[in-house]
Amino acid sequence: MKPTDDTNRPLLNISGLRVSLGGRSILNGIDLNVARGEFVGLIGSNGAGKTTLLKTILGDITPLEGSVDVLGHKGTRTGEIGYVPQKIALDPDLPLLAKDFVALGLDGHRLGVSLRGRHFWERVEHALEGVGALEYADRPVGRLSGGQQQRIMIAAAIVADPALLLLDEPLANLDPANSADIVVLLDHIRNANGIGIILSAHDINPLLGVLDRVVYLAQGRSAFGRTDEVIRTDALSDLYQHPITVLRTQGRIVVLADEGGEPGHHAAEYSGAENSESAETQEGGSPDGRL
Ligand SMILES: Nc1ncnc2c1ncn2[C@@H]1O[C@H](COP(=O)(O)OP(=O)(O)OP(=O)(O)O)[C@@H](O)[C@H]1O
Incomplete structure (x- = not known):
C-alpha cells in the first residue's frame, strides 16, 4: 500500500x-x-x-x-515494533514447535506464568496463516528449512500486531x-x-x-x-565522498566504485520495473572497481 x-x-x-x-x-x-x-x-x-x-x-x-x-x-x-533479528541458528533438537516459537512473540517478554487461552492461540494461528506456515505449525522449529524458519520468525514478529x-x-x-x-x-x-x-x-x-x-x-x-x-551516480558519490558509478543495464542497476573506492562492497544489481532498458546506460565516470 x-x-x-x-x-x-x-x-x-x-x-x-x-x-x-x-x-x-x-x-x-x-x-x-x-x-x-x-x-x-x-x-x-x-x-x-x-x-x-x-x-x-x-x-x-x-x-x-x-x-x-x-x-x-x-x-x-x-x-x-516487531523485530526479525539477523539469522539465528536454531538447534535442530530444540524442543520447541513452530507454533510455540510464534507464541513467544506474544508472551515471551513477560515474566511469570502466562495465560494461554483460546484467544491467545487464535492469534498465533492467525499469524501463522498470514505467513503461509500453518502446515508446519506443529513441527520442531529447528528442523524447518531456512525459508520456513524465516516465515516463522516473521509470524513471531507480527503476532502482537x-x-x-x-x-x-x-x-x-x-x-x-x-x-x-x-x-x-x-x-x-x-x-x-x-x-x-x-x-x-x-x-x-x-x-x-x-x-x-x-x-x-x-x-x-x-x-x-x-x-x-x-541509487544514482551523483547521490552515491556524494554519500561515499568518492566517485561512484551507477550503471543501468538490462533492467538492472549495478553500483561500482571507481579506483580507490571502498573495498569489498557489494554490487547492487537493479532489477526493478522502473527502468527496463535493454541497452547498457552509464550515468557517468568509468567504473574500475565494484562497490
Ligand atoms: N558494541 C560495539 N562496540 C564497538 N563497535 C561496534 C559494536 N557493535 C558494532 N560495532 C561496529 O559498528 C559498525 C557497524 O556495525 P553493524 O553491525 O551495525 O553493521 P551492519 O551494517 O549491520 O553490518 P553487517 O551487514 O555486516 O551485519 C561495525 O564497524 C562494527 O564493528
Whole structure:
C-alpha cells in the first residue's frame, strides 16, 4: 500500500541521529521517516551500521544525539515494533514447535506464568496463516528449512500486531526463489495490515519491485528517498565522498566504485520495473572497481 494523505503521519521519525559504539562514531546524522504501509529498504555494505540503526530504533542502543519518535512519541514502547533479528541458528533438537516459537512473540517478554487461552492461540494461528506456515505449525522449529524458519520468525514478529516491522537481513541466507517468496509475503503483509516495514540488505535487487523508499548507509551518513533519487551516480558519490558509478543495464542497476573506492562492497544489481532498458546506460565516470 502506498501511503495516502490519510495515512501519512509517520510511524517512525528519525532526525539528526548520531550513535557511537565503543568510542567510535558509527552513525553520524541519520534522517528518515516511515509512513503506514510503507516499505523502506535499509541498504549498506558490511559494517555500514544497519544493525546499529535497527537496534537504536528498537531502543536497545541510546543515541548520542538526535531523536527517534515512534507513533508521535519519543522512543519505543512494547508491542509497537516487531523485530526479525539477523539469522539465528536454531538447534535442530530444540524442543520447541513452530507454533510455540510464534507464541513467544506474544508472551515471551513477560515474566511469570502466562495465560494461554483460546484467544491467545487464535492469534498465533492467525499469524501463522498470514505467513503461509500453518502446515508446519506443529513441527520442531529447528528442523524447518531456512525459508520456513524465516516465515516463522516473521509470524513471531507480527503476532502482537505491531505498527512497524524491522527485519535485519532476512534474505541473507535464502536462495533466490525463497528470497522472492519472502519479499512477496512482506509486500502482502504491509498491504493487508498497513504495517510499515524497514528491511536491511546488502543487495537491493530482490527488493526493487516493492520498495517505496530506500535509506542507503555509508561513511556513517545516509541518503534517503525514492530508489531513483538515491541509487544514482551523483547521490552515491556524494554519500561515499568518492566517485561512484551507477550503471543501468538490462533492467538492472549495478553500483561500482571507481579506483580507490571502498573495498569489498557489494554490487547492487537493479532489477526493478522502473527502468527496463535493454541497452547498457552509464550515468557517468568509468567504473574500475565494484562497490
Ligand atoms: N558494541 C560495539 N562496540 C564497538 N563497535 C561496534 C559494536 N557493535 C558494532 N560495532 C561496529 O559498528 C559498525 C557497524 O556495525 P553493524 O553491525 O551495525 O553493521 P551492519 O551494517 O549491520 O553490518 P553487517 O551487514 O555486516 O551485519 C561495525 O564497524 C562494527 O564493528
